[in-house]
Amino acid sequence: MRAHNHELVWSAAELLMERWGGATAAGEEMTAFMTSVQLPASLEASEGAADRLRDTLLFDYRIEVPIFTWHDRLWARLSAQVYNELEDFERLAEAVEIEAATG
Numbered sequence: 189m190r191a192h193n194h195e196l197v198w199s200a201a202e203l204l205m206e207r208w209g210g211a212t213a214a215g216e217e218m219t220a221f222m223t224s225v226q227l228p229a230s231l232e233a234s235e236g237a238a239d240r241l242r243d244t245l246l247f248d249y250r251i252e253v254p255i256f257t258w259h260d261r262l263w264a265r266l267s268a269q270v271y272n273e274l275e276d277f278e279r280l281a282e283a284v285e286i287e288a289a290t291g
Contacts, residue, residue: 189270193221197268200277201225204264207281213263221269227255227262228288238262241287249283251276 201212201223210226212219231237235257242255254265264284266277 190221192270193268194219196272196274197221197223197266199274200266200268203274203277204266204281207285210261213258222265222267224256224258224263224265227264227284229261230288231262231284231291233257233261241284241291244287245280245283249279251280251283253280 198216198219201219204225205211208226208228210228212226213224227241231241238255238257241262242253245251245253245255256263256265264280
C-alpha cells in the first residue's frame with residue numbers, strides 16, 4: 189500500500205508539473221504520500237484567490253484539495269490513498285485549467 193500511494197502521488201505530481209509548468213515543493217526522495225505542486229502562474233497568488241479556487245473546485249467540480257499561497261504562487265497539496273486513481277488528478281488538472289482560462 190505504501191509503495192502504491194507513493195507511486196501514485198509522484199505520478200500525479202509529474203502529470204501536474206507537465207501540464208501546469210510548475211514544480212513541487214520537494215523532490216521524489218522527500219515525498220511519501222503527499223506533495224505540493226505549483227498551480228499555473230497565470231492564477232492570482234493571494235489568500236482570497238486560494239480560498240475561491242478551493243471552494244470552486246469543491247462545490248463546482250466535487251474535488252477536495254487544499255490550495256494555498258507560498259513564494260508568490262498558488263499551490264495544491266496532493267494526497268494519494270488506495271482509493272485514488274491517476275484519473276482523479278487528471279480531473280483536477282482539467283478543472284484548474286478551466287478556471288485559469290476563465291478566471
